[in-house]
Amino acid sequence: MTDRTPLMAGNWKMNLNHLEAIAHVQKLAFALADKDFDAVEVAVLPPFTDLRSVQTLVDGDKLKIKYGAQDLSAHDSGAYTGEISGPMLAKLKCAYVAIGHSERRQYHGENEEICNAKVKAAFRNGITPILCVGEGLDVRKAGNQVAHTLAQVDGGLADVPAEQAETIVIAYEPVWAIGTGEVATPEDAQEVCGAIRDRLAELYSQELADKVRIQYGGSVKSGNVAAIMAQPDVDGALIGGAALDADEFVKIVRFRD
Template identity: 50%
Template sequence: MTQKPLMAANWKMHLSIREAVNFVARLHEAVGTPDDREVLIAPPFTHLWALREAMGAAGYSLAAQNCHWEEKGAFTGEISLPMLQEVGCTYVILGHSERRHIFGESDEWVGLKTAAAFAHGMSPILCVGEKLEEREAGRTEAVLLRQLETGLARVPSERIEKLVVAYEPVWAIGTGKTASPEQAQEAHAFIRGWLAERFQKEIAKNIRILYGGSVKPDNVDALMAQPDIDGALVGGASLDVASFGRIVRFQKMGETN
């Protein structure tokens, strides 16, 4: 992979604007602006404008947690990609398991949003992953295949290199359970294999595939040592500066503090 590992914080519905701005300043004090990895934060919508300057000064990337596929319209409570671009977002998280399973977003909706993100020059972070009963039934790959095929059905090959995929086993999100490094690698390898078949092998090599699912300081090194894990999408552990800072500073194989 020629791209930098991507260490992403998904703050979900947490932190005030003041707390968020303070967090970015403290994180920058702790880890600086790493040359060999990209740091991304996805705060609540209300925080985006306030964080724009702080994020840019720190050299971090700004992401939205969701979007609508239309540019404008009578969609109460929604937000468009041009609006997100205006406040400095370069990434958008799409198809997160909480959007799918709590708010009922369909694979089709996720596909529409992903295509719209590409059309506006944004990098979508397309989330895929199975529920516990699906894994226990041996259907992990079938679920991933369905989500990938529908999510990327409208995406032209010439734009696919901007894609980021996040594998997040639903059974490991916020539960304290984590897929073993071997389980995570198996799913990541399947995803990369599908991308190589659907697009091109060389392109698939450079698409970053993140792991998301109870990533913590004590398991990030082992996860990041896997050949097909190119970063992390971090939830709860991203709300603490020391914790997320350690995740950002994950150790590569052979490194010591």
């Protein structure tokens, strides 16, 4: 098994204006100044309109906090009003981009084909995709969470070559646990994250599967993160609501301290 550096990423969703973003990241930087970022990677995913402010801070202060976007266009340029492209995010030095978040799938009709095109757009522009997958409550109640989630993994990675796939981050986010306070048990998280790793081994190789980081997301907080992170196939967390509170996010990042 390869050592995988956990990735703790805060998805701010449509929250925090650019002044609030600056104050928030400064607070994180101060509170995490002693942190070994080689042992735990920390990233924030602000709204597009905050990216430049965050970039300025991170560049200027040589902070080790990484940042990325919550979505990108499948196209690199053209007549796509309102969209933000991979080259634009690359210019802002985004390290990551979330793709196929359940809110994008639910409110913007993003299906496997669209997610796959966006994964390819991210890689084409040197940005690491965080591919979000996970089942809704009805699927969970029917016991089909593994099959459902693996179909999303297959779809998102269709025709993605191994040299790209080995750097992807996959976030398993059961939809019923997002923003609901209803966290999956560590065993629930491990069941699906383990199945995702096995699928990567089938699609590519065990060596590749051992390199890929698989996050859990869904009502992660400082009080539940350690038990989830103790699972062998969970390599980080995608954190929504709790990431908006800098003190709480710092506690989550410090789950090992």
